[in-house]
Amino acid sequence: MTVPRALTIAGSDSGGGAGIQADLKTFQELGVFGMTAITAVTAQNTLGVQGVYPLSVEALKTQIQSIATDLNPHAIKTGMLFNAEMIQLVSEQVREYNWENLIVDPVMVAKGGQSLLLEEAVEALITSLLPLAKVITPNIPEAEVLTGMKIVTLDHKKAAAKKLHQLGAQHVIIKGGHDILGDTVSDLLYDGQYFEEFTGPRKETKHTHGTGCTYAAAITAEISKGRSVSEAVTTAKSFIQAAIEEELGFGSGHGPTNHWAFNKTRF
Numbered sequence: 001m002t003v004p005r006a007l008t009i010a011g012s013d014s015g016g017g018a019g020i021q022a023d024l025k026t027f028q029e030l031g032v033f034g035m036t037a038i039t040a041v042t043a044q045n046t047l048g049v050q051g052v053y054p055l056s057v058e059a060l061k062t063q064i065q066s067i068a069t070d071l072n073p074h075a076i077k078t079g080m081l082f083n084a085e086m087i088q089l090v091s092e093q094v095r096e097y098n099w100e101n102l103i104v105d106p107v108m109v110a111k112g113g114q115s116l117l118l119e120e121a122v123e124a125l126i127t128s129l130l131p132l133a134k135v136i137t138p139n140i141p142e143a144e145v146l147t148g149m150k151i152v153t154l155d156h157k158k159a160a161a162k163k164l165h166q167l168g169a170q171h172v173i174i175k176g177g178h179d180i181l182g183d184t185v186s187d188l189l190y191d192g193q194y195f196e197e198f199t200g201p202r203k204e205t206k207h208t209h210g211t212g213c214t215y216a217a218a219i220t221a222e223i224s225k226g227r228s229v230s231e232a233v234t235t236a237k238s239f240i241q242a243a244i245e246e247e248l249g250f251g252s253g254h255g256p257t258n259h260w261a262f263n264k265t266r267f
Ligand SMILES: Nc1ncnc2c1ncn2[C@@H]1O[C@H](COP(=O)(O)OP(=O)(O)OP(=O)(O)O)[C@@H](O)[C@H]1O
Pocket: 018, 111, 138, 139, 140, 175, 176, 177, 178, 185, 186, 187, 200, 201, 202, 203, 204, 205, 208, 209, 210, 211, 212, 213, 215, 237, 240, 241, 244
């Protein structure tokens, strides 16, 4: 039996709700062996980001090399990439190792508003990494930055998804967490031909730290098992819905989601 294996290239969140920690917990819950290449160490809790300590480009390069030359991941996810040099390096390595199952979560700012990607790195993300992505998972503000378009209506979302596809991403998912408030939250998937919506009930809660990381990690885990993008998003939506609904409720600010809720509801 082949053990599905996934690599996350992202920042460490000391608070455990987002970044590398959210990715590993999600991989584990979905039965996938997780590996990591860390871009930066952050000091965070539910109140915000108290420090960002990027690693050297050399340190990132060697981590990815170690994994690529021995452990053969079936899918690769990127999260916080911090600067243009790291984006350039990851793009080169994705090409060098012929990694086709690349899921790009274009992390830009944390919930509390602190920057996790330098402004001058956005161009590198668009020109170097986006064209290599099998799936890109921006939230609405990230999709606005990447496309230069204002997104309010469903038609705007569709136009932005088309533009991101034209820029080279094979599949685009524009997430609805930041949508105008309603009873439901809808994520829009575009594969270059068809649109598909994934909709669930909106939970009124402040405990949404790491929702984006967790969702993209669940998509990555399912793709590492050989699922189609649409199948992977279906599972990921159920995973994040359970993780938000069964909230853990600790921390004085934006608390983490519940990574074990999905399996608890199934068994
Ligand atoms: N209040 C909510 N209730 C139910 N589902 C939600 C809620 N908020 C976000 N989601 C879902 O969580 C996933 C992540 O969406 P969101 O738009 O919040 O991403 P994000 O902004 O990148 O996350 P993050 O806040 O971690 O940066 C999507 O599937 C979205 O539909």
